[in-house]
Amino acid sequence: MKGSxxxxxxxxxxxxGDGELLALALEVCPRFEPSEVVYRSRTSxxxxxxxxxxxxxxxxxxxxxxxxxxxxxEAYDLFDAVPPPVRVPRRFGxxxxxxxxxxxxxxxxxxxxxxxxxxxxxxxxxxGVLAAVERLRHWHxxxxxxxxxxxxxxxxxxxAQGVFEERDWTAILALLELSGQPREFGHGDLxxxxxxxxxGGHALIDWAASAVYLPCLDLAQLWMLLGEVPGARERIEAExxxxxxxxxxxxxxxxxxxxxxxxxxxxHRRFTDDASRERAxxxxxxxxxxxxxxxxxxxxx
Numbered sequence: 001m002k003g004s005x006x007x008x009x010x011x012x013x014x015x016x017g018d019g020e021l022l023a024l025a026l027e028v029c030p031r032f033e034p035s036e037v038v039y040r041s042r043t044s045x046x047x048x049x050x051x052x053x054x055x056x057x058x059x060x061x062x063x064x065x066x067x068x069x070x071x072x073x074e075a076y077d078l079f080d081a082v083p084p085p086v087r088v089p090r091r092f093g094x095x096x097x098x099x100x101x102x103x104x105x106x107x108x109x110x111x112x113x114x115x116x117x118x119x120x121x122x123x124x125x126x127x128g129v130l131a132a133v134e135r136l137r138h139w140h141x142x143x144x145x146x147x148x149x150x151x152x153x154x155x156x157x158x159x160a161q162g163v164f165e166e167r168d169w170t171a172i173l174a175l176l177e178l179s180g181q182p183r184e185f186g187h188g189d190l191x192x193x194x195x196x197x198x199x200g201g202h203a204l205i206d207w208a209a210s211a212v213y214l215p216c217l218d219l220a221q222l223w224m225l226l227g228e229v230p231g232a233r234e235r236i237e238a239e240x241x242x243x244x245x246x247x248x249x250x251x252x253x254x255x256x257x258x259x260x261x262x263x264x265x266x267x268h269r270r271f272t273d274d275a276s277r278e279r280a281x282x283x284x285x286x287x288x289x290x291x292x293x294x295x296x297x298x299x300x301x
Contacts, residue, residue, distance in 0.1 A: 017062075021045040024098040025058035032058055032092075042214060045070070051092050053104040060098070068208040069099040075207035076101070080140040081181055087136035087203035106203055111194035116279060121192065121229045128202035129195050130239055133218045136204075137184045147212045148182040151255070170201055171294050172258065178301055179214050179252040186210065186217040191225060216240055216253035223253075224260050227282055246301055254294050261287045 014022065014037070022034060025047065032051050047058045053117040061069035076091045078084075078279040089104040111125045115128045155176065159169050188192070188209030219236050226232035243249035261283060268280040 001086075004113060012157055018045055021060040021062070022047055022058070025060050025100050025102060026096075028095045028100045029056075029058065029093040029102045032056060034058065042082075051102065054092075055107070056092060057103055057105045059101045059103070061100075063099075066099040071210065072101055072206070072208040076103075078143065082139070083140040084141075085139050086132045087198065087201060088207070089203070089205060090236045092159060095147060106196045106198055106205070108196045108198035108203070110193045111195045111197055111202070115191050115193070116225055117229055119229075121226065121232065123231075125192075125195075125197060125202070126226075126229075126232060126235060127191070128197075129190070129222065130235065132195075132202055132204060133187075133190070133222075134239070135222075136187065136218070137215065139185055141185065143185065143212055147185075149211050149213050151176060151182070151214065151259075154259060157208060158259075163262060171298055172255070174298050175251055175255050175294055177254055178247060178298070180247055181294075182212045182214050184213055184215045184217070186213040188213070188217065189223050190218040214252035214256060215243070215248045215255045220253050220256035220260055223257065224264060224283075224286065226288065246297065250297050251301070254290060256295055257290050257295070261290060 018037065018040065022045065025034075026032060031052060032048045032049055034049040036048045037045065038048045038057065039282045042062065044059055046056070046063045047060075049058065050056055054117060059069070059072075073094045073096055076094065077089075080086055080091070089106055091101065091103050093102040094100060099269060111129065112121060158164065164172060187204055187207065188211055189206060190204075194206045196205055219239055223233055223236045226236070240249045265280065265283045265287060266285060268276055271277070271280070
């Protein structure tokens with residue numbers, strides 16, 4: 001898990017809110033022995049410790065973010081029913097009412113700690129991540145319809161905010177029609193901080209955004225985030241092109257990329273530091289490029 005580490009043994013090192021959330025985790029797993037706060041935010045508290053001698057993490061969502069915890073617990077239900085083709089932490093315990101998930105703490109380190117890696121990413125790490133995405137897309141654990149992401153309302157919300165000109169809106173709707181229905185299980189938040197390099201390969205953590213998406217959602221996110229990593233976008237583009245059928249490759253890739261770039265550009269409007277401003281310029285350029293690629297994709301199709 002990502003975040004700063006704060007000693008959490010003595011009660012005085014925990015905030016009042018931390019203590020309340022940790023108490024919920026101990027109700028779910030009384031044998032969990034906490035040792036440190038690994039991560040805290042307005043959405044969750046993640047505490048490291050041990051469970052019966054095994055390194056463990058307890059993740060507790062704050063009340064306003066219970067839905068994300070429920071989805072991650074549901075993902076682990078799928079993993080138990082149909083083992084996933086990628087390595088994931090073992091679940092030791094969970095509770096929907098308390099929004100608690102206690103899991104294995106993997107031995108290893110995140111491939112990159114930052115959402116937008118500024119430095120190089122090792123070739124074997126990028127290959128491992130792309131291989132995990134490829135295996136995951138062929139996994140069909142028998143999800144119900146409620147796992148499918150409904151793209152139309154999201155796009156209509158963007159249109160209502162004046163994001164698209166009429167010509168662009170017509171093109172996006174055509175791209176949605178061309179892409180078909182959501183049918184590919186995706187991680188949903190594939191930042192490199194959620195990829196752990198372990199002795200047995202690359203493991204994926206934090207499944208709170210997992211769902212059945214249009215194809216290439218995870219590839220689109222990697223493309224957006226790894227723009228400063230030499231050679232990364234070229235390798236991702238090759239993965240998309242290798243899918244052959246435009247309906248399983250380029251069309252849904254561009255549609256997912258449109259949604260992700262919109263959200264990321266909107267988030268960057270809140271940032272005022274120089275690095276974020278520079279990144280916002282690059283995101284704007286990627287947005288304009290994607291608009292052109294949508295038109296070219298439809299013309300070719």
